[in-house]
Amino acid sequence: MDKRITIIEDNPRIREGFAAVIDGTPGYHVSGQYGTCEDALRTLLIDNPNLVLMDIDLPGIDGIEGTLRVKKLLPGCIVLIITVLEDSDKVFRSLCAGAGGYIIKNSDTDDIIKNISEALAGGAPMSLRIAKMVVQSFTRANDSPLSEREQEVLRGIAEGKSYSKIALDLFISKETVRSHIKNIYQKLAVNSKAEALKVAGDKRWLN
Numbered sequence: 001m002d003k004r005i006t007i008i009e010d011n012p013r014i015r016e017g018f019a020a021v022i023d024g025t026p027g028y029h030v031s032g033q034y035g036t037c038e039d040a041l042r043t044l045l046i047d048n049p050n051l052v053l054m055d056i057d058l059p060g061i062d063g064i065e066g067t068l069r070v071k072k073l074l075p076g077c078i079v080l081i082i083t084v085l086e087d088s089d090k091v092f093r094s095l096c097a098g099a100g101g102y103i104i105k106n107s108d109t110d111d112i113i114k115n116i117s118e119a120l121a122g123g124a125p126m127s128l129r130i131a132k133m134v135v136q137s138f139t140r141a142n143d144s145p146l147s148e149r150e151q152e153v154l155r156g157i158a159e160g161k162s163y164s165k166i167a168l169d170l171f172i173s174k175e176t177v178r179s180h181i182k183n184i185y186q187k188l189a190v191n192s193k194a195e196a197l198k199v200a201g202d203k204r205w206l207n
Contacts, residue, residue: 003120004031006049008040008066009082010058014105018053018082021109028116037066044073051120053103056083056090064093071098075191078119095194101125101160123162124193144205145187153180154200157193 005022007030009015019030032047034040037058040047052070056063067079078100083090094102101124103115115125144151149170156166163181167174185191188199199205 002027002029003051004029004047004049005116006030006032006034006040006044006047006052008034008037008052008058008063009055010035011055014055014082018112021112022116025113028113037061037063037069041066041069041073044070048074049077051078051080051116053082053116054079054099056081056085056094064090064097064099067094067097067099071192080115080119080125096198098192098194100193118162121162121164123165124157124160126160144200144203146184146200146205150180150184150187151200151205153177154184154196157181158197158200 005028007015007018007022009018012035015033015035019033022028022030031049032040032043037054038060040052041061054063054066054070058066061069063081063083067081070077070079079098080101080103081090081094081099082103082105084105100119101115103112103125107115118125146154152170153166156169161169163174163177167177170177181193181196184196188196190196190199
C-alpha cells in the first residue's frame, strides 16, 4: 500500500513541485495539499497521512504549532519541516513539538525522496549543518540515567541517522537499536525521539 503524504506549504509553486515529485515516485501518494495549517487540520483525519511535509513559516498557525497539533491528532504521523533557513531556535522548537527532521526547500528531487524514505524507516533526516548544531549544543553531564550504549544510540538519532545506520555504526542489530530506544523512552519518561532529544539536551546528557 502506498504511503500517504500531506503537504502543507503556502507557496503554490513549491507545494506543487513537492507533490509532483512524490506522486511521481512509486510507493508514495499525496493525500492532500494545503496552503495553511488551518485547512489541513480540518481534514487531517480523513487524509490520514503517514507523513506530513510542513512549511515552518506558514501564515496563521506556523509549522511549529502545526506540528504540535498534527501529533496530537495523529500521534503516529511523522512530520518533516520544510524550511529555507537553518535557524537554531526553530530547530529546537520544532524538535520539541515532535518534528522528526527537516527538508531544505531547495533540495533536489533525489534528496527529497531520500529524506522522506529515511523518515518513514525510522530515521531523522536533517541537513548536516542542523545535525551538527543539535549535537554541538549538547554537553555531557555525569548524572545521566542512560548507559553509554543508550547515549550512543540517542546521539545517532540526534545526528539524523536511521535505525539501520545506527545499527551498522555500532555493530549491533536493528532490533537491538529498537530495544535501546524503548529503554531510553522508559528511563526518560518520554514517548518520542523528539522528546528524548529535548530531555537529554536540557539535562546535558549528550555531548
